[in-house]
Amino acid sequence: MTALRAVTRAGGLFLLGPLLLGMACSSQAAPQHAITLYNEPPKYPADFKHFDYVNPDAPKGGILRSAGFGGFDSLNPFISKGVPADDIGLIYDTLARQGLDEPFTEYGLIAGKIEKAPDNSWVRFYLRPEAKFNDGHPVRAEDVVFSFNTLIKDGSPLYRSYYADVDQVVAEDPLTVLFKFKHNDNRELPLIIGQLPVLPKHWWASRDFNKGNLEIPLGSGPYKVVDVKAGRSVRYERVKDYWGKDLPVNKGLYNFDRLSTDYYRDNTVALEALKAGAFDFWQEMTAKNWATAYDVPAVREGRLIKEEIPNGNPQGMQGFIFNLRKPMFQDVRVRQALSLLLDFEWTNKQLFFGTYTRTKSYFDNSDMASRGLPSDAELKILEPLRDKLPAPLFTDEFKLPVTDGSGIIRDQQRKAFQLLKDAGWKIVGDKMVDTEGKPVSIEFLLAQTEFERVLLPFKRNLADIGINLDIRRVDVSQYITRRRSRDYDMIVGSFPQSSSPGNEQREYWDSSAADKPGSYNLIGLKDPAVDTLVSGLINADSRQSLIDHARALDRALLWGYYVIPNWHIKTWRLAYWDHLGHPKKSPLYDIGTMTWWVKPDATPAIPVQTAPDLAEPEAAPSKGTEQ
Structure with missing residues (x-):
């Protein structure tokens, strides 16, 4: 789940x-x-x-100031x-x-x-x-x-x-x-x-549930909304007479009297605001920033703390997602060919300071990740679907390409070119054309500036075999609208996993979700074999059965080449000012921000009443994982 x-x-x-x-x-x-x-x-x-x-x-007391994006x-x-x-x-x-x-x-x-x-x-x-x-x-x-x-x-x-x-x-x-x-x-x-x-x-009873507006809603939780500036800021206040404050499940939680989020247009601007003390807490998603952007007096003096907290969650899959609703991606050989052109080793070395691990499974960092050839238990699940699954799934270990990190990937480009030829594509006048003779141009829809530097080397590798990649960056509202309406060729996306995956897998992979506007079947996947495997996972009657079904599903998704797998890190990278405290033991499966508190004898780097005047927050794109 x-x-x-x-x-x-x-x-x-x-x-x-x-x-x-x-x-x-x-x-x-x-x-x-x-x-x-x-x-x-x-x-x-x-x-x-x-x-x-x-x-x-x-x-109890104080305020937690955060940065919002999008x-x-x-x-x-x-x-x-x-x-x-x-x-x-x-x-x-x-x-x-x-x-x-x-x-x-x-x-x-x-x-x-x-x-x-x-x-x-x-x-x-x-x-x-x-x-x-x-x-x-x-x-x-x-x-x-x-x-x-x-x-x-x-x-x-x-x-x-x-x-x-x-x-x-x-x-x-x-x-x-x-x-x-x-x-x-x-x-x-x-x-x-x-x-x-x-x-x-x-x-x-007197309101329209279908309206997305800024009327402050009523809840029963530990916080209530007290101030809203559309697209710019939102403020919450702890409910003093919260009915559940003394329950064992709430003890030690919700320690901040107030929560304040200001929105920024750009992560770079937001990071500078953090270092200037305009807000208190930041989850760093960019390896380059983590390695180079914190060489400031506040960090050296221990006032701004950098900390990595272990992340015990399965890492799920982040990747460059193919929209199968587009005719150009319906041939698996095309998807496999394009997957060969991402040079992870060069990217990790040159852009990420060697900090990331290539994601090789939809359930990475867990016992549910497939490896090697299918086990006997997995074969019992897969055999009835043999004629609907890729043949190599049963005979070969799935492997992603590995390069020497030099940036030269001629062997992979040759293999990609051959796969595209087999799919009916060809070169005409230095341009790759599809089966209808149209030049191939792929639009990559993006809302995060940080990802542009990651996509540019991929764009060059595609250009070397005659394919144009158009990196189209839009504001977050347009991005969300286009994603919901499936108006994209490729996007960066992720499919989070927990230690007990279940019904949400239907939303990710099942045919029933493919044509639902706003569903999380971003791929547009409609595969009867995958539907069967998803149902089997949901209906697993033991932990071992769940593991076997997850591995079987993992294999079907990997061999379908529906995404170009990205990378992950097994920690949360946090930067926060030293007036915040947190328990010595962090939860295994979450950052646990609501377990934190403001130290009674400490003050923020900038007094709360003056922090908003430091820099005008701007509306921003949603914060994703550069990883």
């Missing part, structure tokens, strides 16, 4: 039939404080006081319209909270207890009576039902695929909600439902 978030909402009907069914099932199940994927014991017992990765005595024009993160403000999810509570030091365990938040059917055919949530929205209105089962139904009907397409296996949602009484499933094969579904953000039915 990735960080996809969803909300459940629907009118609650007190039906006798479902209630009796639930009573019959409950005789075989018992409400728990936490649920896990394979019914293994959770790390934390029912009487736990706090998570290990927090400081339960962290001081601007925003909406405070509704649940629909496909507009660009939502950073951190808007902090105003909403979910039914349960995922532990950040376990692969996939959820502990009750709005729901104090969770009951799972022994056969995985339903899940029931018992709401805490004290849960309330930030206007004092109690959170009740009808809010949960409303949230689910609203997201399914009017939310982003990802919700319909994410919750596709939910058959019915029933408010059994004001504090109990039952989710019934279409089948019992989806072991992840109870935990996915636990991620549901709960929306206030009474607040939305």
